[in-house]
Amino acid sequence: MELPEANETLSRRRFFVNGIKVVAGLLGLGLGIPLVGFFIAPALKKEQHDWIAIADLNLMNAGEPAKVTYQYTRRDGWKTAETRKTAFVVKHADGKITALTNKCTHLGCGVEWNASSKQFTCPCHGGVFDIQGNVTAGPPPKPLTRLMVKVEVNKIFIKDAQQ
Amino acid sequence: MSRIYKFLDDRLNLSPLLKEIADHQVPDHANPLKTPTALIYCFGGICLFILLLQILTGVFLMLYYVPSPDNAYAGVNYIQNELAFGGLVRGIHRVGASAAVVMVFLHMMRVVLTGSYKNPRELNWIVGIVLLLTVMGFCFTGYLLPWDQKAYWATTVGVNMVESIPLVGNFLAAALRGGSEVGMLTLVRFYVVHVMFLPALLVIFLAAHFFMVRRQGISRPL
Numbered sequence: 001m002e003l004p005e006a007n008e009t010l011s012r013r014r015f016f017v018n019g020i021k022v023v024a025g026l027l028g029l030g031l032g033i034p035l036v037g038f039f040i041a042p043a044l045k046k047e048q049h050d051w052i053a054i055a056d057l058n059l060m061n062a063g064e065p066a067k068v069t070y071q072y073t074r075r076d077g078w079k080t081a082e083t084r085k086t087a088f089v090v091k092h093a094d095g096k097i098t099a100l101t102n103k104c105t106h107l108g109c110g111v112e113w114n115a116s117s118k119q120f121t122c123p124c125h126g127g128v129f130d131i132q133g134n135v136t137a138g139p140p141p142k143p144l145t146r147l148m149v150k151v152e153v154n155k156i157f158i159k160d161a162q163q
Numbered sequence: 164m165s166r167i168y169k170f171l172d173d174r175l176n177l178s179p180l181l182k183e184i185a186d187h188q189v190p191d192h193a194n195p196l197k198t199p200t201a202l203i204y205c206f207g208g209i210c211l212f213i214l215l216l217q218i219l220t221g222v223f224l225m226l227y228y229v230p231s232p233d234n235a236y237a238g239v240n241y242i243q244n245e246l247a248f249g250g251l252v253r254g255i256h257r258v259g260a261s262a263a264v265v266m267v268f269l270h271m272m273r274v275v276l277t278g279s280y281k282n283p284r285e286l287n288w289i290v291g292i293v294l295l296l297t298v299m300g301f302c303f304t305g306y307l308l309p310w311d312q313k314a315y316w317a318t319t320v321g322v323n324m325v326e327s328i329p330l331v332g333n334f335l336a337a338a339l340r341g342g343s344e345v346g347m348l349t350l351v352r353f354y355v356v357h358v359m360f361l362p363a364l365l366v367i368f369l370a371a372h373f374f375m376v377r378r379q380g381i382s383r384p385l
Contacts, residue, residue: 035220035252037248038226038251038252039223078237079237
């Protein structure tokens with residue numbers, strides 16, 4: 001648009017141009033905010049997790065991770081979906097209990113416990129983790145994720161949420 | 164913003180196009196600032212505005228709508244009652260549908276009142292009638308999508324009306340339903356007609372409508 005010169009018709013024109021811009025801006029905001037909110041709403045919803053009884057403390061051997069699968073129902077839009085996941089529950093020599101996800105922190109493949117080398121190994125790109133979940137070799141950038149864990153009357157409970 | 168515009172304008176020479184689309188003289192008899200009754204000349208523009216709103220909200224509603232008997236009602240319920248801004252977005256689409264019919268009708272009445280359908284604008288009148296039928300088609304197909312009692316029976320009745328057409332009625336009704344009863348196939352085809360076929364028709368005929376208005380100009384007063 002060419003610049004208005006200092007005469008009456010053009011300043012009136014400029015007034016209307018500005019008015020149109022303001023109205024368009026208000027309309028844009030009034031529509032944009034709800035529509036963006038509508039789009040991202042499911043991402044902002046916090047998932048609620050419950051404690052899941054997963055293993056018996058008495059049956060655990062120290063230094064030997066137990067591979068456990070657990071499942072829970074979660075809301076999937078207007079439906080409910082079963083989610084099945086795998087974790088390793090570890091009883092350490094000092095009696096402490098940790099629960100690690102089996103999800104490699106590199107690209108998400110499932111790690112396995114190698115009893116002879118006493119390490120978690122990932123089949124995809126050779127990631128290796130020790131029994132604490134710390135990376136000892138390969139490309140993973142972070143230790144294995146620790147899940148929330150508690151012990152009640154010899155029962156081990158985990159929660160599908162990061163510790 | 165103006166620098167981006169200048170960059171594009173230098174390379175693509177947009178200004179003449181823009182002038183043609185949005186920066187031309189409105190004749191006095193169609194300018195509400197000069198002739199207050201000229202507000203009736205705004206009805207077409209209001210129709211366009213509502214249709215743009217409908218397209219925008221419709222595209223967003225598609226994010227959460229699944230056209231199957233198991234999911235349709237639950238999905239609409241989810242949009243309406245659980246999603247942030249869901250009631251608003253769906254509300255705009257629902258009320259906008261009625262507003263579109265009202266405004267298209269008023270726009271048509273303006274054209275009748277000012278005799279604008281006459282030579283040389285008969286073709287644009289015909290295109291306008293196609294657009295009216297398109298909007299009615301949107302309403303008819305969209306009405307079924309919530310898949311509640313009202314939707315189901317409205318469609319049952321609507322298709323039965325088609326059935327009363329002599330000779331081809333039964334065939335047309337079956338083609339609309341995708342069978343002998345309103346069911347899953349009806350829902351899917353109404354959905355696809357609502358979000359693909361009719362929008363394509365709408366865009367094509369709107370383009371023709373606007374091309375002819377710009378080409379022929381706004382009709383002179385009676």
